Amino acid sequence: MTKQRLFYSPEENHIAIIYTEKFGQKRFKGFATEKEHIWLGPRRLTHRFVFKEINLGPRTAHILLSNVLTVDQVHLELELKVFYRVDPRDTAPENLIQVLKMPNAGFESIVRTNTEEKVRNEIFVQKTADKLFSYHGRRDLRKMLSNRISERVRGFGITVNPLFGAVILNMQPNAIYKQAMQEASAAKAQDLASIRRLAASLDAMPKLTSEQAEQILYLQMASAVNKTGNIPQAIYTQHNNESPAPTQGLPSVNANQPEGPQPKKVKPEHKYPIAAD
Structure with a gap:
């Protein structure tokens, strides 16, 4: 013009x-x-x-939200889009002058602010992560989010479809939570593997005598010490009415005896006095 x-x-x-x-x-x-x-x-x-x-045509707000907390304390990362239109003729009377003088970026700011407020403070804090990730949960989430945003921004001449105005593009746990889940899954797998190995040993236990079982136990403990380097303070306690730990089949070790072949000790035939009486 x-x-x-x-x-x-x-x-x-x-x-x-x-x-x-x-x-x-x-x-x-x-x-x-x-x-x-x-x-x-x-x-x-x-x-x-x-x-x-x-402009009365459609507009889009691309929104990224971090650390959105669910009711079961799961931190989520969200990527969503909100589709909307602006028509100042639909503005509430008390907001009219503010809307007339608002720049185009101001309408998107209103959509962003109210979307984040509804996501963090009203919707996700009432849902569990399992519910949100299910098929019906995601479908209901879109409708609920679209309706809440539509009601909130209507007074500023902004129109959002109350059923399909908001679209969740991506929703997943944040990096810290995913790492914790991976570590927990790995620990669970190790526990299951240990249980399977222990179950196999327990199945063979009835076929062993008590001496054989104890010998296997000591060998396993020695193997664990060799791998980890951690030596237990005490692994066996002997009482007066109990027999000592079985040593049959195990090599005897003297801690004070040096390694390698030892010379034979010669026993003297006569005792000689150290000093004269």
Whole structure:
């Protein structure tokens, strides 16, 4: 539009905000659609002008949210889109002037702020992670989120489809939680493997004598000490009424005896006095 135009009509799928100016005071006059032509020529006391145009077409807010907490304390990462339209004619009267002077980025900011508020403080804090990740849970989540956002932003002339306006593109536990889950899964697998090995040993126990079972136990303990380097403080306690630990089949070791072949000790035939009486 140029200043020389006397009649004005906004572009297709746009709406114009018309203001009047009288004695230096600017006031909102009304809206103009593409089907209307507004006289912008000279008047006696007032002057009409186009304050701005607003696109009535669809818009999209791409939103990323981190550490969204569920009722069972699972931290989620969310990626979603909210589809909306802006029409200042649908604005609540108390918000009209604010909406008329709001930049285009302001409408997206309203959608983002209210989406995050509904996600963090109303919806996810009432749902478990298992429920949210199920098929019916994701379907219900989209409807609930769309409806809550639609109700909240309606007063600012923003329209969101109450059933399909919000779309969850990606939802998964954050990196720290996934690492903890992987470690827990690995520990569980190790426990199951240990149980299977122990079960096999227990199945063979009835076929062994007590001496054989104890010997196997000591061999297993020696193997564990060799692998880990951790030596137990005490592995056997002998009471007066109990027999000592079985040593049959195990090599005897003297801690004070040096390694390798030892020379034979010669026993003297006679005892000689150390000092004279």
